[in-house]
Amino acid sequence: MNLSLDEQYWTSRYLQNQIGWDVGQATFPIKQYLDQIENKDLKVLIPGAGNAHEAAYALEFGFKNIHILDLSKYPLDKFIENQPTFPPSNLHHQDFFLHQGNYDLIIEQTFFCALSPSQRIDYVKKMHQLLKKDGVLMGVLFNRYFEQEGPPFGGDIDLYKSIFENHFEIKILEPCYNSVPPRRGAEVFILLKKKEV
Numbered sequence: 001m002n003l004s005l006d007e008q009y010w011t012s013r014y015l016q017n018q019i020g021w022d023v024g025q026a027t028f029p030i031k032q033y034l035d036q037i038e039n040k041d042l043k044v045l046i047p048g049a050g051n052a053h054e055a056a057y058a059l060e061f062g063f064k065n066i067h068i069l070d071l072s073k074y075p076l077d078k079f080i081e082n083q084p085t086f087p088p089s090n091l092h093h094q095d096f097f098l099h100q101g102n103y104d105l106i107i108e109q110t111f112f113c114a115l116s117p118s119q120r121i122d123y124v125k126k127m128h129q130l131l132k133k134d135g136v137l138m139g140v141l142f143n144r145y146f147e148q149e150g151p152p153f154g155g156d157i158d159l160y161k162s163i164f165e166n167h168f169e170i171k172i173l174e175p176c177y178n179s180v181p182p183r184r185g186a187e188v189f190i191l192l193k194k195k196e197v
């Protein structure tokens with residue numbers, strides 16, 4: 001791969017408004033999962049959050065401990081403009097792989113597909129490390145491959161099963177029935193519980 005998927009790359013995508021991944025709101029599968037959580041004190045991380053629509057949704061519905069993280073400062077600054085009371089300590093301008101913390105829930109939304117496939121095992125291990133005992137990784141992943149070189153980088157259910165099963169109990173890993181229209185039929189919903197390994 002020739003592209004360097006560094007901060008400069010991602011910031012230039014935001015500056016040029018080349019953000020086809022951004023659907024302008026939290027996606028239905030994630031909304032639906034958050035809607036049924038009663039404990040609004042859960043400590044939640046959204047890595048590769050971008051414009052962080054999921055965080056805005058969760059805050060609106062009373063979640064009190066949301067953290068967002070991105071390699072690019074640009075979307076984080078925009079988020080704060082719109083959410084001026086968001087605690088600065090919960091905003092992480094950082095490489096995901098360097099982040100330290102422990103969370104009850106981590107939300108995946110077009111972050112995995114943004115990373116080079118060579119980082120996938122590290123992603124799984126890092127997610128495992130960042131979750132508390134019995135913590136959960138929830139979200140959506142592409143269930144398709146792309147003709148052009150990524151990002152986005154695709155995948156399928158068998159591949160995800162093989163990379164996650166050593167570190168996570170796979171509660172749900174199945175085609176998503178409520179994807180946003182452009183991704184209909186092309187996503188899986190994941191609900192993965194941290195295993196003690």
Ligand SMILES: C[S@@+](CC[C@H](N)C(=O)[O-])C[C@H]1O[C@@H](n2cnc3c(N)ncnc32)[C@H](O)[C@@H]1O
Pocket residue numbers: 005010011021022023047048049050051052069070071072075094095096097109110111114115
């Ligand atoms: C495809 S975008 C998705 C953004 C957002 N989740 C959404 O769905 O709108 C991928 C995001 O991951 C961020 N990113 C890429 N590599 C990262 C890394 N190593 N650590 C943290 N963020 C990263 C990019 O800056 C970008 O905002």
